[in-house]
Amino acid sequence: MKVDRVRMITLCAMFAAVTAIFAQVEIPLPIVPISGQTLAVGLTATILGSRYGAVAMLCYVALGAIGLPVFAEAKGGAQVLIGPTGGYIFGFIVTAFVTGWILEKTKFTLAWALFANTIGMIITLVMGCVQLKFVLDMSWTQALTVGVYPFIIVGLIKAFLASTIGITVRKRLVQAKLLRLPKLEKAAS
Template identity: 55%
Template sequence: MNTQHEKLRMMLTAAVFAAIIGILAQVTIPLPLVPITGQTLAIGLAATILGARYGTLSALLYMLIGAVGLPVFSGMTGGMGVIFGPTGGYIVSFVFSAFFIGWYIEKTAANIRHAFVANLIGMIINLSFGTAWLKVIAELSWPEAFAAGFVPFIIGGIVKALLAAWIGIQVRKRLASVRLLPQSSQKHPA
């Protein structure tokens, strides 16, 4: 296939994943400062399936769409106020988390074990950045920020990392088998 067509297809796929992130963001369990959402699962899926470049693009598109005011963030919210609010650090970290997950899988092997490790580390990136942001924005002490912004999300994060790895690798295999992923994404099929 023509590389221009392949690039366009992958950019459109990244846009679809940005929409999926926005949809899963609406799956929430409310907590006092930061809710548990499906966003991190969607970020893990995007990065596991699409790799570093297009997984990161999907996270970036999601963040930008929400930043301009479309209600794609948790609780059907959007705008710069959310980005600069208590949960903004988690949203900004999605770009870095997606890049790392995709990069790690590309550098190791596209299998469930490596995808799980990548998604676990991605979760730590997300929670660390979000907790640091929460500490500054909410003017909390480090123990308070850690208790509110990190600890409640560990178990759910592990479960979402496992789901993103398992589902992501299965979808990635199927897309590769019908040649819907570029050749570079098929480098290490599981």
């Protein structure tokens, strides 16, 4: 059991690092850039599931909170978390948990992963939009225009990529015995 726990903690750390790397892949926009972070969140949740996906994102947020430059544009520090884009970052934790939870309660298939990652995208956008609105004192229309609408198409593409890649990688990790199937998933297979 201890080996499994160490393996999962190692995977959480690796996925926190992957998220930090993906955060540096971005298309700059005036207030909220399009970055690879949300793709990494979807991959993490699809591969690790709810609990460990959320732990990986908690690690990522904690690394950024203490000042490491892991957020988009190589930013770090608590000021990012309380700033206009902080809601998206906090949303990653909830998104990873909910996306993984949906997959654990249904099946780790491409169709369910796409559904779960789409729900996750919505969670991230909603949490980001709420903080954006209040931090910048915007109307809801302005917050939606700046913080949601530009990200819907890209978010759906990332949800598809996270689902496709995530399910494939998850299957390979299970085959290599680097990732254990949850009890519910074992019973279904």
